[in-house]
Amino acid sequence: MSVRRVIAVFGVVVALLAGCRAGRDESPPEPxxxxxxxxxxxxxxxxAGRLVVRDATACAGRWYVVGAVGGPDGATRPAAWGSADGRTxxxxxxxxxxxxxxxAILYAVGCHEGRVAVVGARAGGAHGNPRVRTWRQDADGGLTEVPAEFEVYGGPEAVSASRIAGGARGWLIAGARTGGAAVWRSPDAADFQLVDGAVGLASDAGLTTLATDALAMPDGWLVGGGGRPADRADRDPFVWFSADGRSWTRLALPATGEDEIVQRLVRVGSSVYAVGVRGSGFQAWVAEPAGAATSAGTWRAVGRFGATGTGAVAGVEAAAGGGAGVLAMTVAAGGHRLWRSAAGGSSWVPVALPxxxxxxxxxxxAVAVWDGRMVVTVDDGVAARVWFAPSAAV
Known part of the structure; x- marks a missing residue:
């Protein structure tokens, strides 16, 4: 080999090594x-007892936080709080x-036309399964438990009742039964009806499905989740659309060979975002404009962020959005983290929690956003606390 060629090859190797070193030395974005x-x-x-906090939302200019009071003997009782300013x-x-x-421990809260509805549960019975209950808001701001037969949420086919959303078509709870993804629908949050085994939503011979979140759309409902193909161990991300909560159309989001699932849905301006897990990190998908979210061909995979690590169940706990962009609260081996994207979901930066x-x-x-303000709730297993900040600063 000539000296000139040796020098050329050496130069390429040095350039490659420098590139690798630069990639390794690249520091993460400043929180x-x-x-x-x-x-x-x-x-x-x-x-008396310690406060337990599980979810938060902003609803027509008011803030709501839901959870429970836990006694030293392990007993719990439901609790909820409201605020006009996020401070008091x-x-x-x-x-x-x-x-x-x-x-019950109240763990999911949704909003529609200035009123909230809540989902809670407490494990019990011979098998220790969650006994799900829902709550509607009365004129005085208090919450009243909604009567329901045991089989509506429980029974041998029960799996999960995850999230609740309110919209022009009423209220919808997303979850799963042993037959796959399922929903519960109600016109007024006073009487939920189970929609189980719906074609396109429930599992079939080729796909085992799970629903994790619901989002009200102007013309119906969007549900997020995932599905495991019959011949694979990993999941693919899906959303489902329905105009009435009964008939559903399955929409496949851009997927890879990694394990992927949508865990939260949020609408921000003219876009709908889906946020969840993709392999060893978190992933955002977006549909623009928002009305296009009902077509599989309009969804794009955008930014990937964070790391799930090992030794803990990772997921997206909450998502919110406003003028400052999209916020996602995640949990992974490294703990609970807050992230923000102001670039349409394509890039994400950490937000320092208090x-x-x-x-x-x-x-x-959890995190909630309204009119340039942000509320974050944190429960470390010992105490539950709430903080307030201008979201414009995020």
């Missing part, structure tokens, strides 16, 4: 640091009507 203000959640009237909170009256309603929260155990975190 955004909002101006957090601590808020106080009062203990609701009744027996008051507990809401709770009116349970059943044994498990009196012990405290570090490890994953596992009885921990959770």
């Amino acid at each position: 955004v640091r909002p101006r957090w203000e601590a808020s106080h959640l009062p203990v609701p009237p009744g027996s 909170w008051a507990s809401l009256p709770l009116r349970p009507i059943s044994y498990y309603g009196e012990r 405290v570090d929260v490890f994953a596992g155990g009885d921990t959770s975190a």
